[in-house]
Amino acid sequence: MTDRRHDLIVIGAGPGGYVAAIRAAQLGLDVACVEKEPALGGTCLRIGCIPSKALLEASERFAEAKHGLDAFGIRLSGVELDLPRMLKRKDDTVRSLTAGVAGLFKKNRIARHSGTGSLLASGRVRVVSADGVAELSAEHVILATGSKVAPLRGVELDGDRIGTSTEALSYPEVPRHLVVIGAGFIGLELGSVWQRLGAKVTVLEYLPRILPGMDSEIAAEARKILARQGLEIRTGARVLGARRDGDAVVVSVEGSDPIVCDRVLLAVGRVPNTDGLGLEAVGIALDERGRIPVGDGWVTSVPGIYAIGDVIAGPMLAHKASEEGVACVERIVTGYGHVNYGAIPGVCYTHPEIASVGKSEDELIEARVLYKKGSFPFMANGRAKALGSVDGRVKILAHAETDRVLGVHIIGPRAGELIAEATVAMEFGASAEDLARTCHAHPTLAEATKEAALAVDGRALHT
Ligand code: NAD
Secondary structure, eight states, X not given: OEEEEEEEEXXXXXXXXXXXXXXXXXXXXOEEEEESSSSSSHHHHHHSHHHHHHHHHHHHHHHIIIIISGXXXXXXXXXXXXXXHHHHHHXXXXXXXXXXHHHHHHHTTOEEEESEEEEEETTEEEEEETXXXXXXXXXXXXXXXXXXXXXXXTBXXXXXXXXXXXXXXXXXXXXXXXXXXXOSHHHHHHHHHHHHTTOEEEEEOSSSSSSTTSOHHHHHHHHHHHHHHTOEEEOSOOEEEEEEETTXXXXXXXXXXXXXXXXXXXXXXXXXOOTTXXXXXXXXXXXXXXXXXXXXXXXXSSTTEEEOGGGSSSOOXXXXXXXXXXXXXXXXXXXXXXXXXXXXXXXXXXXXXXXXEEOOHHHHHHTTOOEEEEEEEGXXXXXXXXXXXXXXXXXXXXETTTOBEEEEEEEXXXXXXXXXXXXXXXXXXXXXXXXXXXXXXXXXXXXXXXXXXXXXXXXXXXX
């Protein structure tokens, strides 16, 4: 049966889709959102960013209580892990946030349709659920179906011992030996969680470096720091396969002995989620990497159908999807809407955190851009000393002639928060001099950014 007609149907209620739906409702559109999972919020809220951050926080506190407080003059004994409670706290965090999105939908009068959505034709969407099949229609449809785990040949996922980040957010016990395939965001974050909780963790990375795409100097520093914490990181390691052997898993690596472990986490990237979306029905073809091509205004090859977030090109980041959702809707309603792809921050929530915005030094070298570089270590920052977290630095890259900030890369305490200042600076086209002349409260970690900006001109005060 055909439901009533809406102005906009959004397929997918992740950070791209649900934010687009809210913005559209704010702008007065009659909006429907189709989501197949019972909880709203997508991968990010349910099985991604939020639960992983809850575990990162909890495991960091555990590790600190166990090994890190002596230096502060605090002696603790009998520190024990209550894993079920830690996992419950994570689940509670997820539940409250996904319920919050449901509340926002109600408040904004967004019609929520539970079921799997697919395109029937331009402006027509079918929703299949346990209750049957419904048909919706609208002038505009936004595809925001996100991404799924990229498979790796030879690694048969069994939803248990050979799993993805989803399983790694809920292991019922601390693995004795966890092998992580891929030293990207997921591998390093979840590898850190289980290493802090007591597992031996081996990270196997195919490339000669970790965190591809991030500034290589910062990534090399990250590798040293993480190795010192106890993560075993092997680069240049080509995984040929992983198979169950009773309760164990045997991982084959080219050119070396097989590794016998008790769990494997596959984290070699994600791929766009377009299965069953009905793209053929409307004549939308995917690009060579399985993404939906879009033009100006995030319009696909079919007018009235738009795509945002992980299903299109660009970094697979929640905040990038949200920005696109807002801008796409604003374009539809007001004719204006823009995303500055040059100023999208990225954060890896290890300890210390690793954050970046703009161009890496590698990219500037490759593009033959003339640049100046200023760097400041947290070792020389008063607040970092007081926090007892002095690893890392702020690195600022500015244009050699104009001094415009081209990229900022931070590894250090709360780098994920510090990068916001750099992002605002870049959004406003700031120069390193602008950052250097901005008064920063003392003593704060952000002073390291000011000092790095001063260092661009060779005049840092505290090194
Ligand atoms: P990723 O792209 O960040 O890292 C995957 C890693 O796997 C890379 O280092 C790659 O070189 C390596 N790899 C690929 N094939 C391999 C092989 N055969 N053997 C060994 N290593 C191999 O992907 P991810 O960590 O799976 O994360 C998926 C997506 O989710 C990414 O786009 C990431 O940006 C996003 N994410 C973001 C955050 C965050 O913002 N904090 C956290 C988690 C995930």
